[in-house]
Amino acid sequence: MAKTLFDKIWEKHVVKQIEGGPSVLYIDKHFIHEVTSPQAFKGLEKRGMQVFRPKQIVATADHNVPTLNQHLPIKEELSRIQVQTLKENCEKFGIELYGLGHPFQGIVHVIGPELGVTQPGMTMVCGDSHTSTHGAFGSIAFGIGTSEVEMVMATQCLMQSKPKLMRINIEGELKNGVVSKDIVLYVLAQISASGATGYFIEFAGSAIRSLSMEARMTICNMSIEMGARGGMIAPDEVTYEYMKGRLFAPQGEAWDKAVAYWRTLPTDEGATFDQEYTYQAADIEPMITYGTNPGMGIGVTGHVPALSEIEEREKPSFEKSLQYMGLEAGKSIQGKKVDYVFIGSCTNSRIEDLRMVASFVKGKKKADDVEVWIVPGSKQVEKQAIEEGIDKIFEEAGFQLRQPGCSACLGMNEDKIPAGKYCVSTSNRNFEGRQGAGARTLLASPLTAAAAAVTGVITDVRELI
The missing domain is CATH 3.30.499.10 (Aconitase, domain 3)
Structure with missing residues (x-):
C-alpha cells in the first residue's frame, strides 16, 4: 500500500x-x-x-x-x-x-x-x-x-491522535523578487488562517523542490498559521547537502546508513491525502498582510478587500481588524508610511535571509524616519554575518544589527513596537498587540521589508531590483 x-x-x-x-x-x-x-x-x-x-x-x-x-x-x-x-x-x-x-x-x-x-x-x-x-x-x-x-x-x-493529511503543491518558477515567505503568505491568503485546521501539511511541487533548506524552513514555520498541526517537506539531495558535516549530524558510515534510510521516506506514488491544493508559482507576487491574522494578506500591488468582497459572517471581525490597523477597505496598501522594520524571528533570521537583505541594501540608505532592527537567529548566524562583512553593509545603510533572540516577533522582551506605529515584519504573526500593545504589524518577506526600510513606505521590491 x-x-x-x-x-x-x-x-x-x-x-x-x-x-x-x-x-x-x-x-x-x-x-x-x-x-x-x-x-x-x-x-x-x-x-x-x-x-x-x-x-x-x-x-x-x-x-x-x-x-x-x-x-x-x-x-x-x-x-x-x-x-x-x-x-x-x-x-x-x-x-x-x-x-x-x-x-x-x-x-x-x-x-x-x-x-x-x-x-x-x-x-x-x-x-x-x-x-x-x-x-x-x-x-x-x-x-x-x-x-x-x-x-x-x-x-x-x-x-x-493522528491528524488528517493535506498536500499543498506549488508548481513552476517563482518570479523575480518573490521568495518563500511570499509563497506561504499567498497560500494563507487562499485558504485562510483556519483552512488547514486538523491537518498535517506536506508541501510539494517543483517550486518547493527548487528552494534551499532555509527557504523551506520559512514555509514549514508558518504552516501552523493555517491552523495545521504542522508542515513538512520530503528530504532530498538539497536536505543532505545542507546537513552533511554539521556538528550533531551522523558521520562516516553512520551518515551513509542514515541517508539510505532517509531516501525511503518521501511519499510513495499513488499515496492519498484527505485534502489537496495546487497553486502556480507564477501567480505569486510579493505579499504583505493588512489585518490582524496571517491569512489577511494581499499582493503588494493589490488592494485591501472591499466590504462587499467579505462574507457576511466575517464582516464584524474584518472591520474590527481594519479599525485596529488604521486601514480602509478597498484601498491600496502600496505607499503606506511605515515606522519600523523588523527582520528576524524563527521565520526569517537565518544567514540566507541576512545575505538576501544585505545584497539588496548594499550602497543604499534607510529612510530617515524608519527604525530598522536586524536580529540574527543565533550566535552562529551573527558570527557568520560579521565574518562575511554583512554587519558593515547594514551599518552603512543605517540598519541596526542586534544580538540573537526572538526579539520583536512578540512582546515578551525589551524589543517592542510602540502603540500606533506600523512595523513591516518578517515574523509570523500580526495579532493585535503581538509586537507590543497597540503595535500594527504588516508581515512580509525580507526583501519586501528591506524595500520598506529604504523607501520608508510599503513598496513593490520588484521596482527596485
Whole structure:
C-alpha cells in the first residue's frame, strides 16, 4: 500500500495504539526554552521524578532575552527570572543549556537545524507552536503545551491522535523578487488562517523542490498559521547537502546508513491525502498582510478587500481588524508610511535571509524616519554575518544589527513596537498587540521589508531590483 511521508514516520514511532483513542508516540528530540518549561520542571519535582532521557533534550534561551548588551543582567524582571530559572532547572536535571554567552545560543528553531540536531524521519516537539519549522527536513515536528512538555520529559513519549493529511503543491518558477515567505503568505491568503485546521501539511511541487533548506524552513514555520498541526517537506539531495558535516549530524558510515534510510521516506506514488491544493508559482507576487491574522494578506500591488468582497459572517471581525490597523477597505496598501522594520524571528533570521537583505541594501540608505532592527537567529548566524562583512553593509545603510533572540516577533522582551506605529515584519504573526500593545504589524518577506526600510513606505521590491 502506498504511504505518505507522514505515515511512514508516524508508524515507526507508535509505541502503543490505544483502542478507540490516541497513539502513544515516541519522541526523538525535545527542544525547550525559558517560557514553557518552568511549570513542567516543577511538575516533575512535585512527583519526585527525574527527566527520563536528558540527552534527547536541547535547551536554549530565546524568547525573553534582550538583543542588546547580552553581557549585562536582563533589565525586565520577569524575563530575568525566566532565563535564570531555565539555567537552574537544566543544572538540576542534567540538561545541557545553550544559554546567553554560549556560542550555540539562539532561537530554538534556528539552532536545531544549523547544529544538525534536526534530521529527517524524526519526531520532534517543543513548547512552542513554530516547532513545525523542523518539518522542512522531512520530520514530524509540532508544538505542545506545558503539561505535554512535562509528559515528554518524564517518559520521552506523548499521547497524540493522528491528524488528517493535506498536500499543498506549488508548481513552476517563482518570479523575480518573490521568495518563500511570499509563497506561504499567498497560500494563507487562499485558504485562510483556519483552512488547514486538523491537518498535517506536506508541501510539494517543483517550486518547493527548487528552494534551499532555509527557504523551506520559512514555509514549514508558518504552516501552523493555517491552523495545521504542522508542515513538512520530503528530504532530498538539497536536505543532505545542507546537513552533511554539521556538528550533531551522523558521520562516516553512520551518515551513509542514515541517508539510505532517509531516501525511503518521501511519499510513495499513488499515496492519498484527505485534502489537496495546487497553486502556480507564477501567480505569486510579493505579499504583505493588512489585518490582524496571517491569512489577511494581499499582493503588494493589490488592494485591501472591499466590504462587499467579505462574507457576511466575517464582516464584524474584518472591520474590527481594519479599525485596529488604521486601514480602509478597498484601498491600496502600496505607499503606506511605515515606522519600523523588523527582520528576524524563527521565520526569517537565518544567514540566507541576512545575505538576501544585505545584497539588496548594499550602497543604499534607510529612510530617515524608519527604525530598522536586524536580529540574527543565533550566535552562529551573527558570527557568520560579521565574518562575511554583512554587519558593515547594514551599518552603512543605517540598519541596526542586534544580538540573537526572538526579539520583536512578540512582546515578551525589551524589543517592542510602540502603540500606533506600523512595523513591516518578517515574523509570523500580526495579532493585535503581538509586537507590543497597540503595535500594527504588516508581515512580509525580507526583501519586501528591506524595500520598506529604504523607501520608508510599503513598496513593490520588484521596482527596485
